[in-house]
Amino acid sequence: MRISPGALLVVIAVLVPFVVEFRTALSWFGVELSVLESVALAGVLVLGLLVWAMWPQNGGEMGSADSN
Amino acid sequence: MAMRNAYVDQFPSEARLISAAFWSSFLALAIGGSLGLVQALHRTDYLRFIDSVDYYTVLTAHGVLLAITFTIFFLVGIFTWAVTTSLDRGLEDLRFSWAWYAMMVVGTVLVGVSILGGVVDSIDMQADVLFTFYAPLQAHPAFYVGLVLFVVGTWLAGADWFRTWWAWRGENPDERIPLPTFMTLTTTLFWYLCTLGVALSILVLLLPWSMGIVDSVNPLLSRTLFWYFGHAVVYFWLMPAYMMWYIMLPKLSGGKLFSDPLARVVFVLFLLLSTPTGIHHQYLDPGIAEGYKFIAMTNTMFLLLPSLLTAFTVVASMEHGARQRGGTGYLGWLKALPWRDPVFTGMALAGLMFAAAGFSGMINAGMNINYLVHNTWWIVGHFHLTVGTAVALTFMAAAYWFVPQVTGKQLWNRSLALGQVLLWFVGMTFMSNAMHRSGLFGMPRRTAEPQYQGFNFEPAAGTVGEINAQVALGAALLTIALALFLLNMVMTTIGGESDAIPDNTYAGTLSGPEDAPVVLDNLKLWTAIATVLVVFAYTLPLASIIDAGGLFGPGIEGFQLTIGIDPAIVLESVREVMP
Numbered sequence: 001m002r003i004s005p006g007a008l009l010v011v012i013a014v015l016v017p018f019v020v021e022f023r024t025a026l027s028w029f030g031v032e033l034s035v036l037e038s039v040a041l042a043g044v045l046v047l048g049l050l051v052w053a054m055w056p057q058n059g060g061e062m063g064s065a066d067s068n
Numbered sequence: 069m070a071m072r073n074a075y076v077d078q079f080p081s082e083a084r085l086i087s088a089a090f091w092s093s094f095l096a097l098a099i100g101g102s103l104g105l106v107q108a109l110h111r112t113d114y115l116r117f118i119d120s121v122d123y124y125t126v127l128t129a130h131g132v133l134l135a136i137t138f139t140i141f142f143l144v145g146i147f148t149w150a151v152t153t154s155l156d157r158g159l160e161d162l163r164f165s166w167a168w169y170a171m172m173v174v175g176t177v178l179v180g181v182s183i184l185g186g187v188v189d190s191i192d193m194q195a196d197v198l199f200t201f202y203a204p205l206q207a208h209p210a211f212y213v214g215l216v217l218f219v220v221g222t223w224l225a226g227a228d229w230f231r232t233w234w235a236w237r238g239e240n241p242d243e244r245i246p247l248p249t250f251m252t253l254t255t256t257l258f259w260y261l262c263t264l265g266v267a268l269s270i271l272v273l274l275l276p277w278s279m280g281i282v283d284s285v286n287p288l289l290s291r292t293l294f295w296y297f298g299h300a301v302v303y304f305w306l307m308p309a310y311m312m313w314y315i316m317l318p319k320l321s322g323g324k325l326f327s328d329p330l331a332r333v334v335f336v337l338f339l340l341l342s343t344p345t346g347i348h349h350q351y352l353d354p355g356i357a358e359g360y361k362f363i364a365m366t367n368t369m370f371l372l373l374p375s376l377l378t379a380f381t382v383v384a385s386m387e388h389g390a391r392q393r394g395g396t397g398y399l400g401w402l403k404a405l406p407w408r409d410p411v412f413t414g415m416a417l418a419g420l421m422f423a424a425a426g427f428s429g430m431i432n433a434g435m436n437i438n439y440l441v442h443n444t445w446w447i448v449g450h451f452h453l454t455v456g457t458a459v460a461l462t463f464m465a466a467a468y469w470f471v472p473q474v475t476g477k478q479l480w481n482r483s484l485a486l487g488q489v490l491l492w493f494v495g496m497t498f499m500s501n502a503m504h505r506s507g508l509f510g511m512p513r514r515t516a517e518p519q520y521q522g523f524n525f526e527p528a529a530g531t532v533g534e535i536n537a538q539v540a541l542g543a544a545l546l547t548i549a550l551a552l553f554l555l556n557m558v559m560t561t562i563g564g565e566s567d568a569i570p571d572n573t574y575a576g577t578l579s580g581p582e583d584a585p586v587v588l589d590n591l592k593l594w595t596a597i598a599t600v601l602v603v604f605a606y607t608l609p610l611a612s613i614i615d616a617g618g619l620f621g622p623g624i625e626g627f628q629l630t631i632g633i634d635p636a637i638v639l640e641s642v643r644e645v646m647p
Contacts, residue, residue, distance in 0.1 A: 006408030006486065013417070013490040017424075017497040020538075024505060027529035035534055 001053055008053050012046055019045065074569040075473040079152050081162050083474040085169060086145040090471065092173060093141035093463075094557055100133030101550040108499070108543030110516055112536035118187075123516035124196040125186030131199030132183065135305075135455055136218070137176050142463045143308040144172070144225045147252040149470065150311060151229045153572060154246035155236040165228050172221035178214025182207060194628055198514065200294060203274065203287040206626030212275040219263050226256035244581035245589050247328055248315055248574060254335040255307040257595050258300055261602060262343045265296030277626065286621035288355045289613050295346035296606060303342040305455055307335070309462040313382045313419055316466070319575035320412040321389025321405055328577040329584030330381050336588060337374040340598045341367055344605030351438045355616060360609040361435055367605065368433040375426055382419065388578065410482060414465025414489035418458050421496065425453035428504060443514070446507020449500040457496045464553050465489055469570075471560055478566035480559035484552055491549040499542025502535045 003011070019042045023033050033041065076083040103126050109115040110123060118126060148165075152158055159165050185193030185208065195207035201215075229252050233245070245253070269290045276282045318325045325331065347364035350356055387401055395404025406412045428450040431437050441447060468485050472478055479485060509525050511518050511532075525532050587593065 003403050004407060006413070007403055007405075009486070009490055010407045010413055010417070013493050014420070016494045017501065020497060020501050024501075024529045032529070035530070035537075 002055070002057055003053055008049070011049060011053075015042065015045055015049070072476070072567050072569055073571040074476055075149060075153065075470075075572040076476045078572060079158050082148060082152050082158055082165075085159075085162070085165055086148050086470070087474045088169060089141050089145035089148070090467065090474070092169075092176070093138050093145070094467075094554060096133040096137035096141065096176070097460075097550065098554055100130050100138060101547065103130040103133070105543050105547040108539055111518060112540045114536070114540045120516035122187050124198065125183060125194075127514065128186070128196055128198050129180070129183045132179060134460075135199050135301075136215075137179075139305040139455065139459060139463070140218075140222060141172065141176075142467075143305065144169075144222065145470070145474075146308045146311065146463075146466065147225070147229060147255070149473075150248035150252050150315075151232050153574065154248040155232060157232065157236055159228055160231045160235055164224070168221045168224035168228060170221075171224065172218050175214045175216070175218030175221060178210045178217065180214075182211040182214065196628070200291075200298065201274065202294070203277070203285045203290045203621075204624050204627045206278055206628055207274075209275060209278045212270045212278060216267065216270055216275075219267060223260065223263070226259060229253065229256060244584070244586075247325075247331060247577070247581065248311060250332060250589065251307065251311045251314070251335050253591060254339045254594070255304065257591060258339045258342045258598060259304050261595070261598060262297045262300030262304075265293045265346075266298075269293035269297075273620070277620075282620050284621045284624045286613065286617040286619060287624055288353060288617055289610070289619070289621070291350065291353065292347070292356070292606075292610065292613060295349040296343065297346070298349060299346040300342040302454065303338050305459045307338060309418065309422075309459045310334070310378060312415055312462050312466050313378065314385075315574040316469070317382055317412065317415050317419075317575075318385035318389055319573065320409060320415075321386045322393040323385060323389025323391070324576045324578045326381050326384040326388060326577075327579045327583075328581050329579060329588065330377055332581075332584050332588040334374040334377050334381075336594050337371075337377075339594050340601060341371050341374075343598065344601045345371060347605070347609065348433050348435075348438075351435055352442045355613060356609055357612065358435075360605075360612075363605055365433060365435050367601070369430075372426070372430065375422075379419075379423065385575070385578075386416070408482075408486065410485035410489050411465050411469045413486060414468070414492075415462050417489060417493045418461035418465065421453050421461070421493065422458035425450060425458060428453065441507045443512060444507035445503045445511045445513050445518075448513045449503030449507060452496060452500045452503065456500070457492070461489060461492050461496075464492070467553075467557065471557060472566075472569050473572055475561055476565045476569060477560055477563045478568055480556050480563055485556055488549050488552040488556065491545055491552070495542045495545030495549055497542070498538050499546065502538035502542065505529070506532070506535050 001008070019038060022041075023038045026033060075086075106118065106126055107123065107130060110118060110120070110126075148159070179195070181191060182193040182195040185191035186196045193208035193210055195201075195211035197205040197207045197211070201207060201211070229249075233249055233253060236249075237243075237245075273282075273285045273290050273293075277285045314325060314331050345364055345368045347356060347361055348368045351361055386405060387395075390401035390404040393404045393406075395401030405416070428446070431441060432447065432450060468479055468482075505527060506525070507513075509527050511525055527535060
């Protein structure tokens with residue numbers, strides 16, 4: 001993993017205010033996200049974060065013994 | 069048995085006192101926090117099982133128990149720890165210490181029972197006056213007596229810390245004041261200064277008025293005296309949180325405090341500026357000239373300086389710690405911080421939330437833009453970030469370190485504690501964001517029925533229904549987090565003794581007290597300057613208020629919310645606004 005599980009949890013928690021505020025900020029530019037769209041956006045971001053965190057740092061050797 | 073060096077091993081008697089103070093605090097947190105959920109669900113119309121008239125009883129209990137009782141009981145515990153640990157000596161007389169604690173407990177019970185009387189018929193009292201107890205709302209005398217006892221208890225606690233320091237100074241005349249003690253003493257000094265206002269308000273105006281000794285009060289005078297104390301009390305809660313960020317976060321990060329002198333400067337600035345700012349809560353009060361409000365605004369903006377200094381010093385200390393742990397890069401060092409540790413993570417997230425609170429606080433402090441958000445739910449969102457997160461989350465995270473220290477028992481469940489601080493952070497994000505947003509379109513605070521007939525609020529984004537849902541969701545998450553915290557505390561306390569308690573230490577410094585000018589430790593000088601600033605900020609406004617309305621006001625009689633509402637008065641009020 002690129003970051004520790006504890007740090008990953010914290011990053012996911014910190015993502016929440018960004019998504020919530022992002023919805024308000026977008027509305028200033030005339031882009032209205034529904035609650036479901038916001039939840040979906042958060043889901044995509046969390047998924048992307050998980051993939052990034054789990055992906056081995058050297059790029060192609062996921063699961064190999066020396067991936068740390 | 070391994071040699072343990074926890075606080076309870078060094079100061080067993082003081083540890084019992086601190087433990088009692090913590091549990092008094094947790095009890096208030098449990099009751100007050102649960103009532104917060106009742107209000108959130110009632111206001112948002114998700115679940116209503118109280119009358120809207122009783123909402124004010126619940127709101128008063130929520131405000132007083134959390135803003136006064138929870139915070140102050142916890143901080144007297146922290147300050148007692150700070151003084152005894154940093155001076156390496158016990159309190160001078162434990163009987164005196166238990167006496168101030170008992171006085172605070174008696175005060176709390178009186179206040180609590182008088183508030184409870186608002187919903188329990190068999191208690192012939194009421195105190196539906198909210199945390200601010202503004203006249204002409206009038207409480208039972210027991211409420212005011214309880215507040216006085218509680219505050220006097222804190223004064224005696226302050227005297228206890230000073231006595232301990234004086235005794236230490238007698239034996240160490242050439243030593244600098246250790247930083248934790250310095251922080252405690254400067255905070256105590258401005259607490260003395262600011263509570264004089266509320267003591268005057270209660271003893272001279274409100275208590276005699278509630279007992280029928282005087283017929284009337286000057287509402288503006290009592291409000292101004294309240295806010296003379298009411299803004300500084302915010303810093304009384306915040307300073308122990310700052311202390312934790314200064315002396316615990318660097319240690320938990322694996323490093324040292326970046327600068328002891330800078331920390332001293334920050335606490336001196338808070339001593340100077342905490343009190344002469346209260347009028348910024350009264351920008352919309354008629355009867356106070358704009359010039360006085362402008363002075364209060366200027367002082368308030370100066371207060372941003374110590375907060376920004378703190379942000380710099382604490383983050384620099386955390387970076388130093390992270391680099392000691394092998395962290396590298398411009399931002400890569402963040403990954404090396406101990407995020408698995410609930411004490412660290414809770415305090416760090418509380419600090420992050422406080423940055424957001426600082427931004428909304430600047431809006432509150434600006435005279436012109438304040439008019440947009442005054443008395444709206446924005447303000448409630450703001451102080452749930454300050455006292456509700458920066459302070460409460462720091463205290464809960466600190467409890468995960470302190471309760472093992474004062475009991476000798478290991479934290480029951482560290483993973484649960486980590487989940488708890490994260491859940492609090494997420495819950496508060498949802499709730500305070502929605503409160504801030506609803507304030508921007510004018511949704512009022514302090515009401516059980518925020519909706520109006522024939523009028524629709526127009527949110528900038530989303531709908532009122534979504535905002536209500538967000539508040540209810542946030543409040544539910546916060547209540548779950550609160551329950552998890554209390555569960556962890558109870559299970560820790562009833563658990564067995566452990567040898568695996570960390571040593572009772574706090575952070576060392578990269579730049580120590582020897583780098584700080586000696587004048588920083590001159591508490592008499594700073595107190596004198598703080599007093600002069602208060603005189604400048606308040607003499608003319610108070611004189612003008614008394615000159616215009618008299619010391620006891622123009623025949624203002626008490627108004628009690630829940631003891632019978634005369635339909636004639638309601639009709640008269642309606643006629644005034646709808647001729």
